[in-house]
Amino acid sequence: MSENVLDLSVHELRRKLLQGQVTAADMVDAALKRIEALDGAIGAFITVDAEGARVAAEKVDRMVTEAVRSGDEKALPPLAGIPVALKDNICTRGLRTTASSRILESFVPPYSATVVEKLQSAGAIVVGKTNLDEFAMGSTTESSAFHTTRNPWDLERVPGGSSGGSAAAVAAGMASAAVGTDTGGSVRLPSAFCGTVGLKPTYARVSRYGVISYGSSLDCVGPIAGNVLDCAIMLGVMAGLDPRDATSSPEPVPDYVESARSGLDGLQGVRIGVPAEFFAPGIASGVRETVERTLHRLEEAGAELVDVSLPHVEYSVAVYYLVATAEASSNLARYDGVRYGLRAEGKDDVGSTIAASRTEGFGQEVQRRILLGSHALSAGNYAAYFDKAMRVRTLIRRDIEAALEKCDCFVSPTSSTTAFKIGEVRDPLAMYLQDIYTIVANLAGVPAISVPCGLHQGLPVGFQVFGPMFGEPTLFRVAAAVEQASAGEMRRPKLEVM
Amino acid sequence: MPAGTEYEVVVGMEVHAELATRSKVFCSCPVSFGAPPNTQTCPVCLGMPGALPMLNRRAVEFTIRAALALNCQITPFSKFFRKNYFYPDLAKGFQITQFDAPIGHDGWLDVEVDGEVKRIRIRRVHLEEETAKLTHAGDDIITAGNSLLDFNRSGIGLIEIVTEPDIRSAEEARAYLKKLRATLVAVGVSDCKLEEGSMRCEANISVRPKGSDKYGNLVELKNIASFRAVYRAIQYEAARQSQVLESGGVVRRETRHWDDAKGETAFMRSKEQAAEYCYFPEPDLMPLEISEEWVEEIRRGMPELPDARAARYMRDYGLNKEDAQQIAESKELWWFFEQTAAKADGPEVAKWLVGEISAAANASGVELSQSRLRPEHIAELISMMESGKISGKIAKSVFEDVWATGKAPADIVRERGLSQISDEGELRAIVRRVIEANPGPVQDFGAGKERAISFLVGQVMKESRGRANPQETNRILREELARAME
Amino acid sequence: MGYTVDDAKLLADRAKLRFSREQLEKATQELNDMIRYVDQLAHVDTEGVPPMSHPHSFANVWRDDEPKEGLSAEDALANAPDRHGQFFRVPRIIAGEEEG
Structure with a gap:
């Protein structure tokens, strides 16, 4: 395949766009061609909006012409013409949004999520909607009701989840950047498995309006990009207060790009915490070596490594599965086949119709989590389960606050392994334990980023950086340094068709 | 129970009143009655995927106002909960409500029955949201082939007012409901139209041998849509339960439906098994911190309550107690009274209002505020009587014409040649x-x-x-x- | 003390999910496995620790009482599985079913 303009980064594409070397139409064409060539094998997308993308590209190109003619390049929005992919649990007006569930298979939202409006008004072009674990409940994208997405680095392997389609799309160059959601690691884990940069922002940094809820107090919307700078550009566009999301933060949005750039000048004065619990036995040896090598390089770049401890982190998976499933059991109650979505045929009363619709419409994993959540919230179990989990959640948050008093950020592998084989993990509990390194950020609400730090046996290894609330600038700075330090070992996935 | 045991009925009331805010409580859709179906909706009140609630500040203010009018304490740290259950009129599969953190608690309302003042304690006043309107395509809920849903009502702000089980008779229940409505209307938080469903009432009824300090098994009574219905339904239910006990039976804990046409209650469902609502804090809304300053500001801006108004009318206008109370409990009446009494003798105006005018309004089915009658008309009639231009009897006949036509009394007197002969x-x-x-x-x-x-x-x-x-x-x-x- | 198949059925009924006997047996076992796992929280001392229901602690997020136009009836009803004129339509309701 000829050279793909989408091999260029978002910031490089912008330069070329302003110099007239590339048009938005070229970028969209490149994305659509790549999707056509590769997505049959990868399965990153559920819906591709070729027509909508082309129309949007024409509009952007007129804007570019105008901006260039008037010499006012700043007037051109930051993501002009950039093809982006959206996880299919993010509502798009007039474009089918399924959450990878049969129950929403034909749902066409009459509104767009705030993050979509922000991206579109920044000039981004939505090329399609990407595959996920049904309702974002999973770590591999295998629980999608439609198909399994394959990892572009090895088609026999999972891309991670639940934002597996978004990470795979970026890794395979089918979009310049993508949006995912992260309730327990769903942006970071697929980023680690697919070699992309994925950020879970501070809770409420990015509006959740129009993003299909899973665990409301944990859900975050985050960017997935090919490099740290692009990820920072994306967050700058996506972040900010939203009058439609009562939980969104009024905190001003800083210049993340500048933070990312500063990471290239070394990490003098940065104290990086190394939690003992995150480097305990259980990490695959190749992953451990790659992460530790990176840590050493960060030290060489001027960072100070500090030992910290998160004593309650061992409970995080238990807390997470109670809180997330409890919230989910309630959030998923709206799918009753009354106003939209799948309605089962053949029942003559509304109660049976609702039950039949939900039973037909939800997959096994979703039903499993609804049951666990209903258990945790039942009046007789509330104190012992849901309330208890919320109290342990406080302890986990206190651990993180205490650790961050000794350091500016702390790190871990994003996952204990590299991408595993499709179908390899079958036991639900074993699957839940995949999230052990990522969940704490969601429980505490703090931001965390996964950045590739090298390859192990030809598969990417993710390096994770956690920061304090609204500490994204620190994360971008450290992640940029990681990226720089690992540049020698990283490359794009080799796809035979490419 | 031994024969001849005397029973007493114990009633607690739960009243829902729709808030008269301009927009819904968790979205900006307009609150307007009579709009075509499903024209006042948005992703939030339709419970669409990804839609999130955003609280209407005035809905909180109205709830505080209602709570203050009912002499409640205001909770300084309040929040919202989800009450989870499935019903087709419930868009999200849960209702946002307040569970154990109501905005108002521990208040009271004094009502008068047979000249005696009875204090009904208010347990709580909280804010929640309305459901969609469900209509049944057949004759009734049982025979209907299918049901239709209009989400215009979904998400309208609702306050729920719950009493302690302090009510001891159907008369007290009716008096409580009337006084509650007058109070909520007076402070402008709801129009409380029972017939239109913007005020709804449920009664928890039990009976026990008189003198006992234990409560009997509760029966929840739904579908009480008028003052007359609350009286009749409680009378009926008290008698039914007493009869069950008298014949040695046990009153079952259940929900019953008041059938106004038949004048009886009917079984709806058992309450033996407690409903499981899986309450938990609503993660999509932030908590409320209600400052003392805000409460004071609301208290200062509170419109006059019916009791205070009645006292003022007795003091300043010399009204008798019955007239003063009756007028003070209806915004229509007191507004008209004050306008008219500025130009004419207060007690005389009151006599007209509770007499001829109320009778004409009842008979014609036209509310006073919607009628052609103006305060000047009554002032003019009274002045013509006082000056001897017309007799009281003629005045009543002229009033009928004014009510029907909206013409000025003097014109009617002239046209009909009714002026009094004093020559x-x-x-x-x-x-x-x-x-x-x-x-x-x-x-x-x-x-x-x-x-x-x-x-x-x-x-x-x-x-x-x-x-x-x-x-x-x-x-x-x-x-x-x-x-x-x- | 684990869930029996009947307990799990009650939980499923409340969540409006209908399982076959076989599915129910599997679900019961998975539920009990999960509950055994999360039961480790019982060992954590949370005496005096407040529950964290939310990552942020700000309060009073609200808007002014200004009505705004929402969806047209057509947009509201566009995804309806069944409608009658401008109404959503559902099959008959069996009297006595749970209601708030």
Whole structure:
């Protein structure tokens, strides 16, 4: 395949766009061609909006012409013409949004999520909607009701989840950047498995309006990009207060790009915490070596490594599965086949119709989590389960606050392994334990980023950086340094068709 | 129970009132009645995927106002919960409500029954959201082939007001409901129209042997849609439960439905198994911190409550207690009263309002505020009576025309030639004609039968078509009779 | 003390999910496995620790009482599985079913 303009980064594409070397139409064409060539094998997308993308590209190109003619390049929005992919649990007006569930298979939202409006008004072009674990409940994208997405680095392997389609799309160059959601690691884990940069922002940094809820107090919307700078550009566009999301933060949005750039000048004065619990036995040896090598390089770049401890982190998976499933059991109650979505045929009363619709419409994993959540919230179990989990959640948050008093950020592998084989993990509990390194950020609400730090046996290894609330600038700075330090070992996935 | 045991009914009431805010409580859709179906909705109140609630500040303010009017304590740290259950009118599969953190708690409302004041304690006042409107395509819920949903109502702000089980009779329940409605309307938080469903009432009813301090098994009664219904339903249910106990049975914990047409309650569902609502804090809304300053500001801006208004009318206008209370409990009446009493004698205005005017409104089914009657009309009528231009009887007849046509009373009096005859010459001529035509009664009067004079007055009235000034007629008649006797 | 198949059925009924006997047995086992796992929280001392229901602690997030136009009836009803004129339509309701 000829050279793909989408091999260029978002910031490089912008330069070329302003110099007239590339048009938005070229970028969209490149994305659509790549999707056509590769997505049959990868399965990153559920819906591709070729027509909508082309129309949007024409509009952007007129804007570019105008901006260039008037010499006012700043007037051109930051993501002009950039093809982006959206996880299919993010509502798009007039474009089918399924959450990878049969129950929403034909749902066409009459509104767009705030993050979509922000991206579109920044000039981004939505090329399609990407595959996920049904309702974002999973770590591999295998629980999608439609198909399994394959990892572009090895088609026999999972891309991670639940934002597996978004990470795979970026890794395979089918979009310049993508949006995912992260309730327990769903942006970071697929980023680690697919070699992309994925950020879970501070809770409420990015509006959740129009993003299909899973665990409301944990859900975050985050960017997935090919490099740290692009990820920072994306967050700058996506972040900010939203009058439609009562939980969104009024905190001003800083210049993340500048933070990312500063990471290239070394990490003098940065104290990086190394939690003992995150480097305990259980990490695959190749992953451990790659992460530790990176840590050493960060030290060489001027960072100070500090030992910290998160004593309650061992409970995080238990807390997470109670809180997330409890919230989910309630959030998923709206799918009753009354106003939209799948309605089962053949029942003559509304109660049976609702039950039949939900039973037909939800997959096994979703039903499993609804049951666990209903258990945790039942009046007789509330104190012992849901309330208890919320109290342990406080302890986990206190651990993180205490650790961050000794350091500016702390790190871990994003996952204990590299991408595993499709179908390899079958036991639900074993699957839940995949999230052990990522969940704490969601429980505490703090931001965390996964950045590739090298390859192990030809598969990417993710390096994770956690920061304090609204500490994204620190994360971008450290992640940029990681990226720089690992540049020698990283490359794009080799796809035979490419 | 031994025969002859006397039973007492114990009632607690749960009232829902729709808030009169301009927009819904968790989205910006307009609150408007009578709009075509599903034209006042958005992703939030339709419970669409990804939609999130955003609280309406005025809904909180109205809830605080209602709570203060009911003498409640205001919770400084309040929050919202999800009440999870499935029903097709519930868009999200849960209702946002307040569970154990109501905005108002521990208040009271005094009601008067048979001249005695009874204090009903208010347990809680909280804010929640309305469901969609469900209508059944068949005759009723049981035979309907299918049901239709209109989400215009979904998400309208609702306050729920729960009493302690302090009510001991159907009369008290009715008095409580009337007083509660008057109070909520007075503070402007709801229009409380029972017939239109913007105020709804459920009663928790049990009976026990009189003197017992234990509560009986609760029956929850739904579908009470009028003051008359609350009275009849509680009467019925108290009798039914007493009968069950008398015959040695056990009252089942259940929900029953009041059938107003049949005048009886019917079983809906058992409450033996507690409902499981899986309450938990609503993660999509932030908590409320209600400052003392804000509460004070709301308290200062509170409109006058019915009791205070009635007291003021008694003090400042000299109204009697019954009239003052009746007028103070209805915004329509007190508004009209104040407008009219600025130009006419207060007690006289009150007499008109609770008498002729209320009767005309009831009879015609037209509310006073929607009628053609204006305060100036009544002021003018009263002034014409006081100046002797028309009699009280004529005034009532003129009032009927004013009510029907909206014309000014003076114009009606002129057009119909109703002004009172006070002219001495004219009256004396009529009196003389009457004396001449009625020698019998004149003789009777002469023989000392004082009663004969009322017959003669009546004849003068008849002759003058009611227009003769009664006092003048009396005086002139006596003069002329005296002369005739000479 | 684990869930029996009947307990799990009650939980499923409340969540409006209908399982076959076989599915129910599997679900019961998975539920019990999960509950055994999360039961480790019982060992954590949370005496005096407040529950964290939310990552942020700000309060009073609200808007002014300004009505705004929402969806047209057509947009509102566009995804309806069944409608009658401008109404959503559902099959008949069996009296006595759970209601708030």
